Amino acid sequence: MNSRLFCFAGGKQGSWSVVKMAPVLGESLPEVARVDILNEDGPVEDAAWVLRGVTSNERYVTRGERNALVERQAAIGRPAITHAAIIPIRKNAQWWAMTQDERRAVFEDQSRHVKDSLKYLPAIARRLHHCRDLGGDEPFDFVTLFEYAAADSSAFEELVAMLRSTPEWKFVDREMDIRLVRDVYS
Amino acid sequence: MNSRLFCFAGGKQGSWSVVKMAPVLGESLPEVARVDILNEDGPVEDAAWVLRGVTSNERYVTRGERNALVERQAAIGRPAITHAAIIPIRKNAQWWAMTQDERRAVFEDQSRHVKDSLKYLPAIARRLHHCRDLGGDEPFDFVTLFEYAAADSSAFEELVAMLRSTPEWKFVDREMDIRLVRDVYS
Numbered sequence: 001m002n003s004r005l006f007c008f009a010g011g012k013q014g015s016w017s018v019v020k021m022a023p024v025l026g027e028s029l030p031e032v033a034r035v036d037i038l039n040e041d042g043p044v045e046d047a048a049w050v051l052r053g054v055t056s057n058e059r060y061v062t063r064g065e066r067n068a069l070v071e072r073q074a075a076i077g078r079p080a081i082t083h084a085a086i087i088p089i090r091k092n093a094q095w096w097a098m099t100q101d102e103r104r105a106v107f108e109d110q111s112r113h114v115k116d117s118l119k120y121l122p123a124i125a126r127r128l129h130h131c132r133d134l135g136g137d138e139p140f141d142f143v144t145l146f147e148y149a150a151a152d153s154s155a156f157e158e159l160v161a162m163l164r165s166t167p168e169w170k171f172v173d174r175e176m177d178i179r180l181v182r183d184v185y186s
Numbered sequence: 187m188n189s190r191l192f193c194f195a196g197g198k199q200g201s202w203s204v205v206k207m208a209p210v211l212g213e214s215l216p217e218v219a220r221v222d223i224l225n226e227d228g229p230v231e232d233a234a235w236v237l238r239g240v241t242s243n244e245r246y247v248t249r250g251e252r253n254a255l256v257e258r259q260a261a262i263g264r265p266a267i268t269h270a271a272i273i274p275i276r277k278n279a280q281w282w283a284m285t286q287d288e289r290r291a292v293f294e295d296q297s298r299h300v301k302d303s304l305k306y307l308p309a310i311a312r313r314l315h316h317c318r319d320l321g322g323d324e325p326f327d328f329v330t331l332f333e334y335a336a337a338d339s340s341a342f343e344e345l346v347a348m349l350r351s352t353p354e355w356k357f358v359d360r361e362m363d364i365r366l367v368r369d370v371y372s
Binding site: 002005041052054056057058059060061062063065066096097099100101102104130132133134135136137138 | 191238242243244252285286287290318
């Protein structure tokens with residue numbers, strides 16, 4: 001199996017408890033009690049929904065931006081972290097019809113996606129999963145997983161509000177916001 | 187099913203006869219007599235190998251380049267066309283570790299991938315399929331399908347030789363070259 005493939009299964013099991021599930025735009029997903037995040041494919045028993053995605057090469061960042069990100073960012077999976085968010089989005093046909101230079105202009109020149117996100121690192125860790133080219137009829141184009149400490153919850157609210165206010169987000173036509181917590185035993 | 191998904195099945199059936207199969211770089215694929223090209227997924231009976239890929243948004247071309255391509259290009263599937271080639275390639279880890287601006291610089295500034303291909307249009311039609319983010323363990327990153335008339339065979343040889351001589355091709359670590367013909371009844 002492709003080690004870049006991740007599976008987000010909503011249902012009655014999994015190490016994350018759902019504290020909030022809300023459609024931001026477009027059709028919602030069924031409410032669930034727990035979410036399991038697996039680094040594999042395969043059927044998930046009793047799941048109300050399953051989102052799949054692969055981590056991949058970055059599509060927009062330049063070398064300078066990558067270096068700035070790598071210098072600051074934390075990896076997903078820090079053991080003491082208790083809070084997470086799963087934000088699946090789909091972009092509209094107009095976005096996908098744009099050429100690379102046009103999408104890059106919206107992503108960074110107009111929306112400052114990287115530049116304005118940098119100050120939230122390393123407190124907020126992020127992993128982007130691509131769904132659009134999996135070959136199936138996926139309900140979303142991307143699933144982003146965020147992890148942060150309870151103390152950084154308000155910084156996270158600020159980050160998502162900032163992203164949703166950008167020109168890039170005018171091309172988003174479906175979005176869910178799923179907030180998770182887990183128990184950490186020290 | 188995702189209508190952007192295509193399947194290339196090598197075996198004993200299919201509308202295309204194999205006239206040549208050769209590994210250009212790296213491990214070969216088993217020799218077959220025929221190839222079927224399907225706009226769907228699913229198991230293919232008695233296939234010796236199956237390559238899958240999705241058409242997707244372009245990753246490098248600018249608006250100016252797209253306009254120049256669209257103005258000239260022919261679509262895959264012209265009914266009178268008798269010759270085709272399937273060229274699956276895989277790019278190495280160094281390619282995928284580069285940032286977008288670095289890959290674009292190799293693709294066009296150094297290799298003139300679009301600029302030097304334009305003169306072969308519309309005689310040679312091309313469709314690119316992405317395999318890398320399908321979520322499975324795909325043997326190649328891309329499968330490109332080319333179609334051309336018998337009279338344009340030498341132009342096609344020139345095009346593939348030109349591409350293989352570019353700096354971009356230094357990042358290719360596996361490549362097959364599969365040439366096909368079919369009967370066309372007028």
